[in-house]
Each structure stands twice: as C-alpha cells, then as structure tokens.
Amino acid sequence: MKDKVKPKTLPGFMELLPKDQILFNKMKETIQKSYEKYGFSPLNTPIVESADVILAKAGGETEKQIYKLKKGDNNLALRFDLTVPLAKYVTQYYDKLSFPFKRYQIGKVYRGEKAQRGRYREFYQCDIDIIGDGELSIINDAEMPAVIYNTFKELGFDKFTICINNRKILNGLFSSLNLENQTSDILRTIDKIEKIGSTAVKRELSQIIQDDKVEKIMEFIKISGSNDEKIQALENMKIEDELFIEGLKELKEVVKFIRIFEVPEENFNIDLTIARGLDYYTGTVYETFLDEYRQFGSICSGGRYDNLAGYYTERKMPGVGISIGLTRLFFLLIDNGIISSENESISDVLIISMTEDYEYCAKIETKLRNKGIKVQSNIENQKIAKKFKYADKMKFKYVIIIGDDEVKNNVVTLKNMITGEQKTIDIENIEKAF
C-alpha cells in the first residue's frame, strides 16, 4: 500500500476555517460593493502571465520574489501585483476601452517573501484605478479618498485617517533648494520621523545638506494644524518653484473636492511627510491609518502616476489608484481581536429531525429555501445528542426540531439558540418567525 501523503498548507498561504472564511468573504464583498458604487467595473486578469510581461516592470527585490514557472517552452510567472496586469490590459485592449477607464480588481497576487507571522506569499489585493488617455482631471484624485472613506465606513470603521500629500510639493521644495539629486536620501530620512523623532531627523539631515536648507526642510515638515492651516502655511513659505506651485494648487483642489464628496474633516489629513516610494507616483499620494492601531501601518495606499504603461507602449496613460491589502488587514484585525467571527455556518437555521422519516423534514427545508432562507438539515443517522452538539458547535441562531408530534400536527418547534426560547409554529407562516 502506498504511503499516506502528509496534508499541509504552505507557510505564507492563508487558509481559513469556515467561520473566518465567512467573515473574510463578507469584507471582500463589502469592498467590492463600495467600489462598484463609485462606478468601477470589474476586471479579472489571469494569475499566470508570460514572464516577459510580468518582468517588464519588476526589478531588484521584486524580481527575486517573483514565482516563475515553465510549461513546455514557455517562461511563465505568477503576477506579483494587479498594476502590471492593468497596464498590460489597457495597452492590449486600448481600442475597445472607453477612457477614463475605471476598473477594480480584487484578486490574489504572489510574492516569495521571507515567511514570517503576518507576512503572506499569496494575498489579496483590492485595487481601483482610473486611467486617462493622455490626461486625467485632478478631481479624480479627490474621488479616491471618497472611496476609501465609504469603504472603511461600510466595513464598520469610524476612527481612521486618510493621509494625503502631493509629491510635486516635496519635489518642488527640493528643487527650490537645489537638492534634486539628494531627493531619495532626504526622503528616506524624513520617512523615519515617526520612529526616531524630529530632532534625530534634523541631525541626520545636517550630515548630508547645508544648515540653511535643513532649516527650510524642518520648517516644512513641522507644518501642523488643521488642513486649511497647513495649506496656508505652505502658501506662506512663498516658494517660487513651478512644481511646488502646481502641487499646492492640486492639493487645494483635491481638498476642496474631498469636502464636496462629504468626507468628514476628522477622516482626512494633509500629511506632508508621506512620499510612497520614489519612482512610481508623481502627484497626489495616499496612506490610510486606523487611529487606534497606527502600528499596523498604512492599510490602504496609492496615488497618482503620470504614465501607467510606459514599458508596453509610447501612449501616455496617466492614472490614479489605491489598493487595500486585504489578507494582511484581515490577519491584523483577527489577530488583535478587533473583529471576530460569529457563525461557524453560512445558514440561518438548522433542521434537526428526531424521527427517521425525513420526508417532512425535507418538505420544511424546501419551503424555507423557497422563501430565500439559508437552511441546512441534519438527516444523518446520528443520536439526537450528537445532532444538538453539531448545532451548538456550528453556532446556529435557530434550530427547527421535528418529532412525531410535529409531523402529525403539521407544525415545527423553533428554538432560538441564543435565548433558549422555544415555540411551536405553523408551517404556513414559518418564515415570519425569524
């Protein structure tokens, strides 16, 4: 006889018990519905692509993480994000699409990162992007925080902050100080401000740039107050750089429309220190934090980019988009007890038959399903105690009990498993009992 294979799931690959899967799917569907409300159409690209398509953008660390495979003579790869497939898609089907093209994609992506707690190698990204043909109005940049706000509200959160910045303001500031060539070093230092504090940041900056310039940068990153006060402070800096002026104008327009889109003042915040990587984003950038769990890092990020598909086409397609890393977020929420699952089962009600005549049971089941009620029955050849143990373990809210008396009188006994209350109900009106 052949040896048994040990059943196991790979580390870094999330696999949930039914109760958690129900909760995960509910979150995924909430995000999907929210995206659709804002007019984003679904997209579902293959998980496996030609390796050259996937590798067109990747480089360095990302490239090492990519899952590559061969089938016959073909070099294939698993997608590592949903942006590369989007760039491929809009280039490939350019003639058949209408622009601005709004799409969402919710799907699994693959990165062979070092496996550690809370890090996943297979994980869901939930992306939206708006792609323009040649140009794209700045108002779209204000729609993103509106979608983020609506989505996290629908997910049941109240205390979260969408942080907004504009890369042009940062770059314009550096350019006005003739620091263009040191941008990445400076940004890397500024990025540490939450970790090491502003004094340490100032000290580090002094090691690479002149003191008067450090002063100007510190003045900039220390800007605080309300959103309007920050905009005012930026104007007061009187920086005569074209890019800075453009970025500030964009930021003002974005803030104006965020308010028209009814995102409350306490849920968005101009944060002049966020930069979101160095190469990809060119204008507005977003990060989102749960106020009480700042340590989770950003749970929804994105921004504006000038050129989506430069590695596939000469055609200039600017865009703006955001992404929720759902697998990681779900793990953090469960692991910190912020959410927890209520039901082991998808069904509203379980029918338990005490008799061995299951006809009546099957009739009741059909009747409930015809009314759209999610139901399942335990018609197995088991002891009654075992059937009730099953009901308890699966945390059904309602159990319908059917014995000889019920069959004879054309009724059922309905037990509320939370209150323990039990009553006899006529089957004609059974759906009203829930």
Place this chain on the structure above:
Amino acid sequence: MKDKVKPKTLPGFMELLPKDQILFNKMKETIQKSYEKYGFSPLNTPIVESADVILAKAGGETEKQIYKLKKGDNNLALRFDLTVPLAKYVTQYYDKLSFPFKRYQIGKVYRGEKAQRGRYREFYQCDIDIIGDGELSIINDAEMPAVIYNTFKELGFDKFTICINNRKILNGLFSSLNLENQTSDILRTIDKIEKIGSTAVKRELSQIIQDDKVEKIMEFIKISGSNDEKIQALENMKIEDELFIEGLKELKEVVKFIRIFEVPEENFNIDLTIARGLDYYTGTVYETFLDEYRQFGSICSGGRYDNLAGYYTERKMPGVGISIGLTRLFFLLIDNGIISSENESISDVLIISMTEDYEYCAKIETKLRNKGIKVQSNIENQKIAKKFKYADKMKFKYVIIIGDDEVKNNVVTLKNMITGEQKTIDIENIEKAF
C-alpha cells in the same frame, strides 16, 4: 531606451472586456448565492500547494497537465481541481470541523491542456460537496439535483435535464453476468451510444462478450420511459445481485427525495448509460445538459464517492458533490449567442457636466451614491460631443446633464438613453426618477 514589451495574454487564459466581465461576475454570484442558500459554507484554499499534496491523487494524463514550479528548495504546483485541496483540508482540520461538512469553493484551477478554441488552461470550477465522517445519508445525494435545479433556474435557464444514475446498478449488472473484469471496456463502448447508435454498440459488445450477455446489457441500456417506468423496468429484470439491489434501492430513495425537494419531473431523468469515469465515483452520478444544446456536453457533473481522502488518511470520509465548469460554460453561452452583455459599465447613471464648474456635479454624484445608486461622472476636460460618445459607447441607461441653467435652478436634466426621453428633475427627489 529599453524596448517595449509586447503586451499579450497567454492562450487558454480567459480575459474579458468589462461588459463580459460584468456578465461573468453576475453568473458567478448567482451560483454562489444558490450554493449558500443550501447551507454550503465558503472555502478558499491556496492556488499554490506543495507538489506532493497535489500529486498525491494525480496520475497519467492529469499529472502531465499539472503546472509545477520551484521556489527555493520547495517543489510546488498549481491546483488542477478543487477536490484535492478539499481532501487535504478536511484531513488537516478534521478536529476543528463539524461533520457532515458542507462547503462550496469557487476558484480558478490550472491544467496545461492543448490550447484550442473553448479549452482553457486557467478556468473556474464552482464546486459543492458534503463530506461525512464514516457515513453519509443517501438523502444528501438527492440534495445535489435540488441545488443544480435551483442554480440553473436562477441563472435563467428552463430547459435543462439533470441525468442521474447509480454506479452500483451498472456494477451490479456486470457482476451478475460475471463481467467485472471487463467493466471498463464495456462502459467505454456504452459511452459511445449517443455518437454511434445502439446497433453499432451492440456489434462492438459482441466482439468482446458472449451474445446472451450482450442481450442482457442491451435490454438494460434500452430501458426507457418515465422515471417511474425505468425503475419498474429495473425491478422487472430481477437481477439477484446484492450491489444491483442496493443501487436500485438508493436510486429509488434519491428520486423520492428529489421530488420532495420540488425538482420538476421534466428537469431530471434517470439515465442508465452515464458512468462518469471509472475509479472515483461509487454510487449516484450526475450529468446536466441544456436540452437545446446537448452538443455542449454536461455542464454540471458529479457524484457520490466512498472515500474522499484515502491518499492522506486512513479515516473514511464519504462524500457527494457536483461541479460547474464556469469558464467553459460562459464561453459556450457567449459564443453561441445564448447570453449577451447589456452594459459596458457597472454604473446605473453617468453625469455629464457641460460647465467647467464641477462642484455641482460632484454634489449630485455624492447625493446619488448616498442613496446607493451606482454612478460615475465625466468631469474630464473634453468636448461635449466626446462626452456623449462616451455615454453611447458605454451604454449607460441614464445620463444626467448639468449645464449653467441646471446649476442656477438647482435641478438636473435626466435623459433616458433608451427612449431618448429627457426631463428636468428637482435634485431633492432625484432618486425616484430611476
């Protein structure tokens, strides 16, 4: 400058335009809702598994089709069906699950088949299974046709037939004729009956078995009439084989409960010729056909198996399940003009602003979204004609037009794009207009 990479999608990998993706997702969601109504809980196992887990069951043709990959020292593989991951899952989490365990899984699977029209290498399977611990009531076998019936009705089909058989009847018949060792040859010949006709089948059978036995088999496969007449004819054969008698008893019970589950007589049919492969299924088997498109082959198949996870565990877990190959079905339906997409866009309504003041436009948009209406706006710097071309191409049912007059009077102009009708509406009651 780096050369551009040609954007392309691999052959055998479905990728849809938005209008078709909307339709595909609608079908997928309909199937999901139907499965949930019958009490099946969601499951979402990884697409990538350890190669030995995937290969435990595979052999022969299947093994050649598997996508294998390596990451570091690990041999990995993409799942080729959803049954192997289910077997792994119930073995691995046995202690945490309640049995009977009802789950659905809707997900992509991978088979490196020869690429040809309508054959996919990445495709969706939509599976349900009920897994017992040691034993599983035959009534579960009747629930499958009930789910199939409900699902295809919800998908909008009326004329389809769920064909049912029981492998024990076939095997019992062969055993009563001492033909156990020729089972596969005989079944392979019987399987051709639709293609080559019964005379040819009889001739082929005569070449491998004795004439009196051929007569008995032909008597069996020619059984016709109503479901009850077929059962009667099987009883009239008076076959004194234990397996045959058990199979017939099971079939009768399944038919009885299919009726209690309110599957109409015209939608299910005992078909004594279907066998569904040789090794895996051990009792009830199902195939489903669209009556007017019999040439599509079965669009939903499955059956009862004695032992789900024999290659992982000694524990006996019988089950019954079905699967819809959604990607192939969708292709067939679209390709034959049986379904077609209505909207290029997910939104109910498009807002077109004729003025450059987009504030009012954004206000209207927010108002509609607060009422749960899916809406998008074209606020791009485009000529009005181009904006209307966009509306036409995307097939929006409604367009809201905003010009200076509308802003001044606090109204909008609503155009029904199908009838061409246009009216002015107060924004306070705007949601009632749809």
